[in-house]
Amino acid sequence: MSDLPVNPLVLIGIGSSFAFSGLFYHLYKEKKRELKALKEIPVFRPDEDLVRVLNATPHRRLQYVAVEGQVQADGEPLNSQFIPRCYGVIQKIVTVEHWKYWDSSAAKWNTRIGCKKESNNSVPFSLISPDAYISDASVRVHNPLEASGCFLERVYYKIRNAEEDLVNSLLQTVGGEKPVSKEETEEMLRVGTTVTGFGEVVLERGQVMRLQAPKGGRKYILVPTDHNSFLDSHRSSAAMWKALSAFTGITGTVVLACVIRSLMDKRDERSN
Secondary structure, eight states, X not given: OTTOSSOHHHHHHHHHHHHHHHHHHHHHHHHHHHHHHXXXXXXXXXXXXXXXXXXXXXXXXXXXXXXXXXXEESSSOEEOSSSTTOEEEEEEEEEEEEEEEEETTTTEEEEEEEEEEEEEXXXXXXXXXXXXXXXXXXXXXXXXXXXXXXXOEEEEEEEEEOOOXXXXXXXXXHHSEEEEEEEEXXXXXXXXXXXXXXXXXXXXXXXXXXXXXXXXXXXXXXXXXXXXXXXXXXXXXXXXXXXXXXXXXXXXXXXXXXHHHXXXXXXXXXXX
């Protein structure tokens, strides 16, 4: 390895820079294609305009569109178990217990996850236009738990340390285990949240519509933001991959140029 004119680590660094540049550029192109496809999807609000469009279409349905509106429970909303006056239509509560156990072979306490409990609740809900007080139009969201997208907001999170009491002391003595803490998390899709749903829209009756999973393998998506902000997040992601591709590519090029310059200088010195 000492006979090599260039440090092998430098060569590895140059190759890695160009490899990462190619990978980041590929991710950039993928994100650009995804952004272009999203821009081609028609966008509606749950109002009379969408009702008129549906009435003018065969079978009163649109196969794949985006609908932007505010969440409204069709009946009584769900109450948060931890936050007063916090209401939602989907609720997920996760409780995780953390324990310590005595490892006699290593003579130390190790940690493990004990009992994990998860409960999911939901009530029927619809998307309405922000000016719904002058409109009866709404889009009922069908089977929202089947949709992809991180549409739940964490409204509560707390770690409760276990108290040293008589029961815990007995558990530690008899079983070589003791509780350490309990982690509680509550996530909700809150009433009034702006949501953009991607899927098939069907006119049910009057001005009541239904958003449901599309046919043909396209994704059923719910995102907790307006349509423009959703596109902006994709633009930011594409810009990030483009910048990383340029940075790693330029870095590799500069280092390669320095190596070539160094080799040429050494050759000139030997010729003199």
